[in-house]
Amino acid sequence: MNPERLALYAISQGGYWAPRALAFEHRFVAAVIDDGVVDVSEAWHAMLSPILKALFDNGERDAFDAAIASLPANTRRTFTWRAKPYGCQSFFDTFLEAARYKITPDLAARIRTPVLIADPEQGGYLAGQPERLYDMIPGETVHVRFTEAEGGAGHCEPMARSLAAQRFFDFLDDRVGLTGS
Structure with a gap:
């Protein structure tokens, strides 16, 4: 292993864990975050019906747990x-x-590693978070949009994994420098 070629790849909720790790671990040469996550709870709350949300917001622990237990x-x-x-x-x-x-x-201000943040259209419960993360990181950060027209819509671009891999590896190749080695 060459420590000068250490890269980090994170997918889904790893989009929270990776930026957190990068804030404290500065040995990575580059990182790819697919999708960026700023607030995990937003995704959790997006799954709640209005009734469940009201139970949670009112602090009704037992009723909330019972309502989830009665779901399909x-x-x-x-x-x-x-x-x-x-x-x-x-x-x-x-x-x-x-x-x-x-x-x-x-x-986010502690992150010094160059980062690519994937941001698909129709990102579901993480929509908007990749761009927010991009705006928070002060160093070299690349914001890569994936569109429905190119098949890249949806959380972590499930129908465009080849396109995503190409963009991610191009970014990593430019920073990690595996070409010609």
């Missing part, structure tokens, strides 16, 4: 799977915990 099995599985990394005992507590996961301007 597929929806419950999605909530349960997404909640695992947080290690909380209830869905209500998981939503509270997710609110702690934010990239602040002070944290």
Whole structure:
């Protein structure tokens, strides 16, 4: 391993973890973040119906957890799977915990690594966050839009992985310098 060629690639919620890591770890030569995440809780709250949102906002822990438990099995599985990394005992507590996961301007200001931030059209519950992250990082940052016309719409460009890979590897090749080595 050559430490002068250390790169970081993050996808989905890794778009939160990578900028956080880059604020403290400065050995990376370049990073690709697909999609950028500023506030994890925004994605969590976007999944809530108006009724669930009202229960959460009113602090009704038991009613909130009961309402999620009564959702269709597929929806419950999605909530349960997404909640695992947080290690909380209830869905209500998981939503509270997710609110702690934010990239602040002070944290972003610590990033010194060149970063490419992918930003697909129709980004779903992360829409707008990649551009916000781009605006917060003071150093070399490249904001790459993916459009529906080129097949790159949707969270992490699921229908345009070849296009995404080409753009990401072009960025990394320019900074990590593997060509001709």
